[in-house]
Amino acid sequence: MQPVLSLNGISKSYGRIHALKNVSFDVPEGAVFGLLGPNGSGKTTMLSIILDILKADTGSFAWFGLPGAPETRQRIGSLLETPNFYHYLSAVDNLTITSAISSRGNAEDIDRVLEIVKLSERKKSKFSTYSLGMKQRLAIGAALLGDPQVLVFDEPTNGLDPVGIAEIRELIKVLAKRGKTIIMASHLLDEVEKVCTHVAILKRGHLLTAGEVDIVLANEDIVEVSSNNLDQLLSVLEKFPGHTHIKQDGKLVQLFLPVGTARLEEINRFCFEKGITLNLLLVKKKSLETKFLELTND
Numbered sequence: 001m002q003p004v005l006s007l008n009g010i011s012k013s014y015g016r017i018h019a020l021k022n023v024s025f026d027v028p029e030g031a032v033f034g035l036l037g038p039n040g041s042g043k044t045t046m047l048s049i050i051l052d053i054l055k056a057d058t059g060s061f062a063w064f065g066l067p068g069a070p071e072t073r074q075r076i077g078s079l080l081e082t083p084n085f086y087h088y089l090s091a092v093d094n095l096t097i098t099s100a101i102s103s104r105g106n107a108e109d110i111d112r113v114l115e116i117v118k119l120s121e122r123k124k125s126k127f128s129t130y131s132l133g134m135k136q137r138l139a140i141g142a143a144l145l146g147d148p149q150v151l152v153f154d155e156p157t158n159g160l161d162p163v164g165i166a167e168i169r170e171l172i173k174v175l176a177k178r179g180k181t182i183i184m185a186s187h188l189l190d191e192v193e194k195v196c197t198h199v200a201i202l203k204r205g206h207l208l209t210a211g212e213v214d215i216v217l218a219n220e221d222i223v224e225v226s227s228n229n230l231d232q233l234l235s236v237l238e239k240f241p242g243h244t245h246i247k248q249d250g251k252l253v254q255l256f257l258p259v260g261t262a263r264l265e266e267i268n269r270f271c272f273e274k275g276i277t278l279n280l281l282l283v284k285k286k287s288l289e290t291k292f293l294e295l296t297n298d
């Protein structure tokens with residue numbers, strides 16, 4: 001299937017600062033694609049390039065397989081910075097202005113958008129009376145005007161409290177269910193892991209990895225094991241065939257094996273035959289945070 005977005009060797013420098021170095025990846029249709037990276041890794045620069053706000057020094061990108069086609073812009077909604085809403089106007093009035101300026105959507109569309117971002121009940125209230133979460137939902141609503149196929153968000157949960165973050169997460173899930181492709185930069189790894197199907201990790205302008213979240217995470221199996229005598233357990237597991245390494249984590253031992261090779265019954269039998277009764281044995285999924293720290297640590 002044709003990717004919604006293809007990046008090919010994108011590089012960008014600001015004077016002597018190399019913000020992006022030869023970055024290439026594809027965003028498949030229907031993906032919730034998380035762009036991750038520490039501060040200053042090039043996420044905003046990347047989003048600005050694909051939205052034609054900045055020009056890449058070298059490399060190219062294509063939306064819907066159409067390089068440099070300005071008409072594709074109408075199919076993309078974006079939220080890079082919080083829009084300048086008028087504090088003394090209502091949500092409806094603010095979106096009416098945004099819609100007129102951007103030539104996207106109409107009165108009917110504004111009602112549809114307010115429904116999606118769950119602001120219908122407060123649509124006549126002044127913007128100044130909104131919570132931070134509501135303001136951010138209205139900003140996302142503005143990006144939804146005209147019903148674009150693709151949505152690009154830069155740190156959509158920035159500055160929100162846990163409730164606000166959860167609301168945006170639910171909203172992103174709703175949009176994904178409606179078939180939208182979503183590209184979002186974030187530094188909230190846990191959030192990205194909860195909503196994203198795909199991820200790209202940047203570090204100082206280099207792409208470290210990109211692909212389906214499960215594949216990026218699953219390059220090894222981790223089995224957590226525990227018993228009353230940890231020293232004895234460690235020395236026995238050292239001899240378990242096929243493992244790559246072992247780590248002690250508090251009262252647990254983590255046994256690392258090549259992906260797809262963890263067999264709990266074999267580990268259990270092996271330990272039992274050496275006189276060890278296990279009181280814990282489970283496969284642990286690596287969190288995106290662990291993977292991210294592993295990749296971005298020097």
Ligand code: ATP
Pocket residue numbers: 014017018019037038039040041042043044045046187
């Ligand atoms: P953050 O998470 O902090 O927003 P980011 O991953 O979005 O960071 P960018 O904002 O793209 O990263 O910045 C990448 C690098 O380019 C950084 O070193 C930054 O200081 C630099 N940079 C960004 N914009 C400019 C600019 N207009 N002029 C000079 N340097 C810039």
